[in-house]
Amino acid sequence: PGKKVLIVYAHQEPKSFNGSLLKIAVEELTKQGCSVTVSDLYAMQFEPRATRNDIVGHLHNSEAFNYGVETWEAYKRGALSKDLLEEQKKVQEADLLIFQFPLFWFNLPAILKGWMDRVLVQGFAYDLSKVYDGGLLQGKLSLFSFTTGGGQEMYSKEGIGGDIRYVLWPMQHGIMHFCGVKVLEPHICYAPENVSEEKRKEMLAAWSQRLKTLWKEEPIDCSPEWYFK
């Protein structure tokens, strides 16, 4: 109770299975007394492109645009665009970040990748030697909750898609761990479009159930062994 949760949600359709998972998380966490904020990226028409528009006013070097350098400088002088400042404020306040999305091409949908690219700038999420366990977002937790198109058997070591953990490395280790955020076990709903209505209900119930004891969970050991053992 009293914990703050930011859910970054990337699905176009509220009636989708992802929409149901979002609704369950908001309801269950609110019931626990958490304060829940949702960034509904498609509804916000969130901009995924990293451009000069993210910097208000003059550039540090207008001769050759370098997005990393310019957003770092803009962060330091409080000159990032309003939508980025708002998202950073939500991240700053959150104890837990939940990412809810359908896996697109073994990865985050572009709109959610754009959120990572634009919100987690140098100075805010990490800095020169402040990365991984020393990252600037230390003390926070994260959880990747997603649906897949393919079935679970596809995403195994022997399956053609390979172990599902292989696709988690860039997002969990390369983004969250890089910023110092601890990572809880991912929550994966395999192929909800291809299973029975009964099975879908079971999957929704399992998510609700997991959330009840979420705060007692230990983060994973975000090392290569977890991903590629």
Added chain:
Amino acid sequence: PGKKVLIVYAHQEPKSFNGSLLKIAVEELTKQGCSVTVSDLYAMQFEPRATRNDIVGHLHNSEAFNYGVETWEAYKRGALSKDLLEEQKKVQEADLLIFQFPLFWFNLPAILKGWMDRVLVQGFAYDLSKVYDGGLLQGKLSLFSFTTGGGQEMYSKEGIGGDIRYVLWPMQHGIMHFCGVKVLEPHICYAPENVSEEKRKEMLAAWSQRLKTLWKEEPIDCSPEWYFK
């Protein structure tokens, strides 16, 4: 000579190192007699968001929007938006796809991920049982050419970033191989921003040199062993 190449390029600044790599590829491949097309995503203000706007006219199911289903149906009846049809035509005609970009967060920049999400729809790039070696884009080659922020020592099995091949799995195997496209060795320029001018020149010369014998290269064996051995 006579080969067609599509370069999908994702950098905001023509004077960047990525811009130089693009220029070298266009020049060298043109000199060989190849026909080279460039999709300069930032200059095109390419839309990365997968939305209802990608379908012209009525929806297959307007009750609940499902992007995968709707773009598949729209593809079949020729009702995808104009920007997608143009990109698909370029892909269809190409013998080789080169992706030129800076690695952002262990991954494709959002604008390039959006190109994958929106252009490679079902019916065009793959279909029900037409995936991996049976994918619909068989006969084509691909090459991921990118720059990193971190140095090469970081991206090793013992480095904190892990083997660079770990980040190639979702893009090479999960996207290109999935569509039946063969994958050439990636071309990686480590930390061009942090090396000497001389070293940068060497890196540009190495790219130019590689392109001279590119058509004699054998694709990699795109299996888990290549990535995680």
